[in-house]
Amino acid sequence: xxxxxxxxxxxxxxxxRVEKLVETRLExxxxxxxxxxxxxxAAATTAVSGCGTSAPTSEEFFRQHxxxxxxxxxxxxxRLIEDETLARTGVATHISDPPPIDGVEFAYALNLSVCNGSxxxxxxxxxxxxxxxxxEMRYIRVLEIDAGTLDLDExxxxxxxxxxxxxxxxxxxxxxxxxxxxPCVRACPVGATWKEPxxxxxxxxxxxxxxxxxxxxxPYFARRFNWQAPTVAPERIxxxxxxxxxxxxxxxxxxxxTFCLHRTRKGRxxxxxxxxPTGARKFGNLNDPNSEIRHIISTKRVYVLKEExxxxxxxxxxxx
Amino acid sequence: MVLEFLRFLRASGGAMMRGSRNYxxxxxxxVAWIALxxxxxxxxxxxxxxxxxxxxxxxxxxxxxxFTYLVGMAAAAVMLVIPAYVYDDHALxxxxxxxxxxxxxxxxxxxxxxMVDIGRPxxxxxxxxxxxxxxxxxxxxxxxxxxxxxxxYITTYLLFSKFRGKKPDRKKYVPFVFLAIGWAVxxxxxxxxxxxxxxARPHWNAxxxxxxxxxxxxxxxxxxxxxxxxxxxxxxxxxxKDKAIDRLxxxxxxxxxxxxxxxxxxxxxxxxxxxxxxxSMRYLLFGLKGHHLLVPxxxxxxxxxxxxxxxxxxxxxxxxxxxxxxxxxxxxxxxxVEKGMGLVIPGFVPSPLGEVVEYAxxxxxxxxxxxxxxxxxxxxxxxxxxxxxxxxxxxxxNPEPAE
Numbered sequence: 001x002x003x004x005x006x007x008x009x010x011x012x013x014x015x016x017r018v019e020k021l022v023e024t025r026l027e028x029x030x031x032x033x034x035x036x037x038x039x040x041x042a043a044a045t046t047a048v049s050g051c052g053t054s055a056p057t058s059e060e061f062f063r064q065h066x067x068x069x070x071x072x073x074x075x076x077x078x079r080l081i082e083d084e085t086l087a088r089t090g091v092a093t094h095i096s097d098p099p100p101i102d103g104v105e106f107a108y109a110l111n112l113s114v115c116n117g118s119x120x121x122x123x124x125x126x127x128x129x130x131x132x133x134x135x136e137m138r139y140i141r142v143l144e145i146d147a148g149t150l151d152l153d154e155x156x157x158x159x160x161x162x163x164x165x166x167x168x169x170x171x172x173x174x175x176x177x178x179x180x181x182x183p184c185v186r187a188c189p190v191g192a193t194w195k196e197p198x199x200x201x202x203x204x205x206x207x208x209x210x211x212x213x214x215x216x217x218x219p220y221f222a223r224r225f226n227w228q229a230p231t232v233a234p235e236r237i238x239x240x241x242x243x244x245x246x247x248x249x250x251x252x253x254x255x256x257x258t259f260c261l262h263r264t265r266k267g268r269x270x271x272x273x274x275x276x277p278t279g280a281r282k283f284g285n286l287n288d289p290n291s292e293i294r295h296i297i298s299t300k301r302v303y304v305l306k307e308e309x310x311x312x313x314x315x316x317x318x319x320x
Numbered sequence: 321m322v323l324e325f326l327r328f329l330r331a332s333g334g335a336m337m338r339g340s341r342n343y344x345x346x347x348x349x350x351v352a353w354i355a356l357x358x359x360x361x362x363x364x365x366x367x368x369x370x371x372x373x374x375x376x377x378x379x380x381x382x383x384x385x386x387f388t389y390l391v392g393m394a395a396a397a398v399m400l401v402i403p404a405y406v407y408d409d410h411a412l413x414x415x416x417x418x419x420x421x422x423x424x425x426x427x428x429x430x431x432x433x434x435m436v437d438i439g440r441p442x443x444x445x446x447x448x449x450x451x452x453x454x455x456x457x458x459x460x461x462x463x464x465x466x467x468x469x470x471x472x473y474i475t476t477y478l479l480f481s482k483f484r485g486k487k488p489d490r491k492k493y494v495p496f497v498f499l500a501i502g503w504a505v506x507x508x509x510x511x512x513x514x515x516x517x518x519x520a521r522p523h524w525n526a527x528x529x530x531x532x533x534x535x536x537x538x539x540x541x542x543x544x545x546x547x548x549x550x551x552x553x554x555x556x557x558x559x560x561k562d563k564a565i566d567r568l569x570x571x572x573x574x575x576x577x578x579x580x581x582x583x584x585x586x587x588x589x590x591x592x593x594x595x596x597x598x599x600s601m602r603y604l605l606f607g608l609k610g611h612h613l614l615v616p617x618x619x620x621x622x623x624x625x626x627x628x629x630x631x632x633x634x635x636x637x638x639x640x641x642x643x644x645x646x647x648x649x650x651x652x653x654x655x656x657v658e659k660g661m662g663l664v665i666p667g668f669v670p671s672p673l674g675e676v677v678e679y680a681x682x683x684x685x686x687x688x689x690x691x692x693x694x695x696x697x698x699x700x701x702x703x704x705x706x707x708x709x710x711x712x713x714x715x716x717x718n719p720e721p722a723e
Contacts, residue, residue: 056442065449143673153599153674174673183520189457190446209446210369210439212379213457219520221672225379225439228370251368252439306672309519 065191066204066244078243085237085248093239095247098265100198106259107199107286108270109296109316110173115280117142117164117171124275125175128260129246130238132230139257140175140272141221152305175272176201176222176257177305177313184214184223193254199286199314200259202244208253215254219306220313223256259283286314324717328483331715332706339705350698357691360684361436369439371684377677378668380437382685385660386692387433389540390426391511392533392659394467396541397423398504399571405497411563418552419545420475421707423504425700427468432692456514463507470500475703479710484717508533521667523600526589532582533659538575540655542568543628543648548700550645556708569644573632576651580625583658600666608670613678618662624654 059080069077078095085093122140131137143155147168155172165171182201185193192207193214215223229251241247242262249255260270264283273281284293296302302316339347364371374381400419403409435441452458474496481488512530519525546568553560590601602608607615631637631647638644670676681689709715 061442065446141673151596151674152672153596153670155674157673157675183518186451186454187457189451189455189461191449191451192446207443207446207449208440209443211434211437211457212439213455213514215376215379216667217518217520219672221377221675224376226368227372227375228368250440254439311519 060206063206065207074243081247089234089237091234091237091239093237093241093247095241095243096262097243098262100196100200101265103287105199105286105314106178106264107284107293107297107314107316108178108259109282109293109300109302109318111278111280111282111320112170112172112317113320114278115142115171115173115276116278117144117159117161117166117169118277119161120275120277121173121272121281124271125257127236128238128263128271129257130232130236130241130248132232133236134231135228137224137226137230139222139224140173143172143174144169145172172317173272174220174222174305175315176259177220177311177315178257178259180312180314181310183217183219183309183311187213187217189213196244196261198261198265200261201256202258202261203253203255204244205247205249205253205255210252210254212254219309219311223254225254226251324484325480327717328480331483331717332479332710335706335709335715336702343705346701347698350694350701353694354691354698357688357694360687360691364436364684364688365441371682373679373682373685375677375679377671377675378665378679380664380668381679382661382681382689383433383437385664386689387430387437388511388515388533388664389656389660390430390433390696391464392508392537392655393541393544394423394426394430395504395508395534396537396545397471398501399538399542399568399575400545401497401501401504403567403571405494405501409564409567411561412567415549415552415558415560415564417475417478417707417711418549418558418704420471421703422545422548422700423471424468424475425696425703427464427471428699429692429696430464431468432695433689436688436692456510456517459510460507460514463503463510467500467503467507470496470503474500475707479707482710482713483715505534508537515663515667518667520672522597523667524663526586528582528586532579532586535575535579535582536655536659539572539579539625539628540652540659542572542575543651546572546648547645547652550641552704552708556704558708558712565644569632569638572648572651573629576625576629576632579655580622580629583622583625599670603669603676604662604666609676611669611676611678613680614662614665617657621654621657621662624650625658628654 059077063077064073074097078097081095082093085091119140119142122138122142125131125140126133126138129139131139141157143152143157144159144166145151145155147170152172159166159169178195178199178201180195180199182195185195185201188208189211190207190209192209193201193203195201210225212225215225226249230249238246240262242258245258245260245262260268260272264270270281270283273283282293282296284291286293286297288294296318297316300318300320302318304313304316360371372381372383397419400412400416404413404416435444438444447458447461450458452462474493477493478488509530512533515521515524516526516529546565549560549565549568552558587601587605590598591605599608603611604614604618606612628647628651631643631650638647665679669678706715
C-alpha cells in the first residue's frame with residue numbers, strides 16, 4: 001500500500017494473485033471468449049443486461065444486513081450472485097469481500113496544477129465499477145473552471161475533451177470524499193450506509209430502501225441513484241467484483257465511489273489513479289509515515305472542498 | 321364491549337355506504353382518480369423512478385413537496401384542539417373531532433407520499449434496523465406514525481362512546497389530547513429539521529425553517545378546516561356555529577401574517593447580505609443563469625398569501641362567507657406552492673457542484689400525486705359520513721325511540 005513509486009510492484013500482492021487466478025480460470029473455461037461472442041448477439045437484440053429488472057427473489061427479499069451476515073452466508077450469497085450474473089449475461093464473475101486492513105486509513109490527493117481534464121479517470125472508473133452507459137452514470141465529475149476563481153457555481157461539467165486543457169481553464173475532478181464525518185451516513189434512516197475502519201464509506205445495495213436522503217445530504221454530489229435498472233453491456237463487465245463495491249446493483253438503490261476497495265484493500269491502486277495520464281492522482285495509507293500521500297499532505301499546500309461544513313474529507317486538492 | 325365495537329364498525333360502514341346520488345358521484349370521481357394513480361404507480365414500480373422527472377441533481381420532487389406540505393396540514397388540527405381543550409371554546413369543541421379526523425386522513429396521505437417516493441418499497445421492513453437517533457428521517461417515521469395512532473385512538477374513542485350513548489371518560493382521552501398537542505408541533509418540527517439540518521443545502525440550512533413551517537401550516541390547515549366545516553354544515557346537516565368558523569378565521573389572520581413575516585425575513589437575510597449561498601433564493605425569486613421555471617409560481621403564491629391575509633383581517637370582506645372561502649382557498653394554494661415545490665426544489669438549485677438543473681413533475685408524478693389527494697379526500701369523506709350522524713346522535717347502538 002502507499003508506495004511512493006508508480007504502482008508496478010515486482011512482487012504480486014495476494015490480491016493480484018487472486019485476480020490473476022480468476023483471469024486464468026476465465027480463459028481456461030473459455031467463458032471470456034464465449035461471452036465476447038455472445039455480447040455481439042446481445043448487443044444486437046436487447047443490447048444490455050439488467051439487474052433488478054424483475055421482482056426480488058425470496059432470498060433477496062429476506063437477505064440480512066451486511067453486518068449480520070456470517071462467513072457462510074456471504075459465501076452462499078456471493079455464489080448466488082455469480083450464478084445469477086452468469087445466467088443473465090454469460091459472464092463468469094468473482095465476488096470477494098476483502099476486509100479493511102488493520103492500521104490502514106486511505107486518503108486521496110489530487111494535483112490541480114497538472115490535471116488536464118481528459119476525463120480518463122471518469123471512464124476507467126466506469127469500466128472498473130460496472131457503471132451503466134445508458135443512461136450514463138459516473139462517479140467522478142470533472143468541473144471546468146475559469147482561471148482566477150474557485151467558485152463551483154461558476155464551473156461546468158459539460159465541456160468537450162477534444163481540446164483540453166483549454167486556455168485559461170483549470171479542471172477540478174470531484175468524487176466521493178469519503179468524509180470522516182459523513183453527513184450521508186447520518187441521514188440514512190435504515191443504516192444501509194456506513195464508514196468502514198479504513199475510512200471508506202460503503203453502501204449495502206441489498207439493504208438500501210432508496211429514499212435518497214443521503215443524496216440530498218451529500219455536499220459533494222457524490223452519490224448516484226439507480227433511477228432505472230442498471231445495465232452494462234456484457235463485454236464491458238468487470239468480473240473482479242467486491243460485495244460492497246462494484247458487484248451488480250439494483251433498480252431503486254443508491255451507490256457511490258468506494259475508492260475501488262476491491263482493488264485497494266488488496267494492495268492495488270484505484271482505477272482512476274491508474275488511468276490518469278498526468279499523474280495528478282495520489283493515493284495511499286495516511287497512517288504510513290513514509291507514504292507519498294502522507295508526504296503530500298504534510299508538505300504541500302493542500303485544501304479540501306467546503307471545509308466549513310466540517311465533513312473532514314479524505315480527498316485533498318493541492319497545487320504543485 | 322368487543323361485540324359493541326364490532327357493531328360500531330358495522331354501523332359506521334353502513335353509514336358510509338348510504339347516500340344521495342351526488343354522494344355516489346363524488347365517491348366515483350375520487351375512485352376514478354385513485355384508479356388512474358394506481359396504474360401510474362404500477363408503471364413507476366415497473367420501470368423505476370425514471371418514470372418521474374427527478375434526477376440525481378434534483379433527487380426529491382413533487383412527492384416529497386406534497387408530503388412536506390401535508391405534514392403541516394395534519395399538525396394544524398391542534399389549532400382546533402388548543403382552543404377547544406385549553407381555552408374551553410365550546411363552539412370549537414363541538415367540531416374538534418371532525419378536525420382530528422381530517423388529521424387522520426391527511427396522515428395517511430403523508431405516509432402514502434413517502435411510500436411512492438422510495439425506490440424499494442419492498443424493503444420497507446428494513447426499518448427494523450433503525451438509524452435512530454442520528455437520522456432525522458427515522459425520527460419522522462416515529463413521530464408521524466405516533467401522531468396517526470394518537471389521533472386515531474382519540475377520535476375512535478370519542479365516537480365509540482357517543483355511539484354507545486355514554487359520556488366519554490375524561491381520564492381515558494384528555495391526557496392523550498394534550499399529548500397530541502405537543503406531538504403535532506413535533507411532527508412538523510421534525511419534518512422541518514429534515515431540511516434545516518442539511519449543511520450541504522444552504523437554502524434550507526436556516527433556523528427560521530421550523531418556525532416558518534409551523535406558521536404556514538397553521539395558516540393553510542385551519543383554512544382547509546373552514547372549507548371542510550362549511551361543506552359539513554351545508555351538505556351534511558351538522559350545525560357548525562358561526563363562532564367556530566370565526567375563531568378559525570382569527571387564527572389564520574394571525575398565522576398568515578406571521579408566515580409572510582418569516583418569509584420576508586428569510587428573503588431579506590439571503591438577498592441583502594448578497595452571499596453566494598443566496599443563489600437558491602435568487603433562483604426562486606428571479607431565476608438564475610437563464611433558468612426561471614419557479615419564478616411565476618412563487619410570485620403567484622406570495623400574491624395569494626397576501627390576498628388571503630387581507631381577506632382574513634378585513635371585516636367587510638370576510639363577513640361575506642363566500643369571500644372568506646375564496647380567501648381560504650388562496651391560503652391553501654399559496655402555502656402549497658410556497659412550502660411545497662417552492663421550498664424543496666430551490667434547495668437543489670444550484671446543485672452542490674454549481675449545476676442548474678430544473679425540475680417539473682412528470683405525468684406519472686402528477687397522476688400518482690392527484691391519486692393520493694383523492695385517497696385523502698375519499699378517506700375523510702367516509703370518516704365524516706360515519707362520524708357526523710354519530711356526533712348528531714342519529715347513529716346509536718340502541719336507538720332511542722323516535723321523538
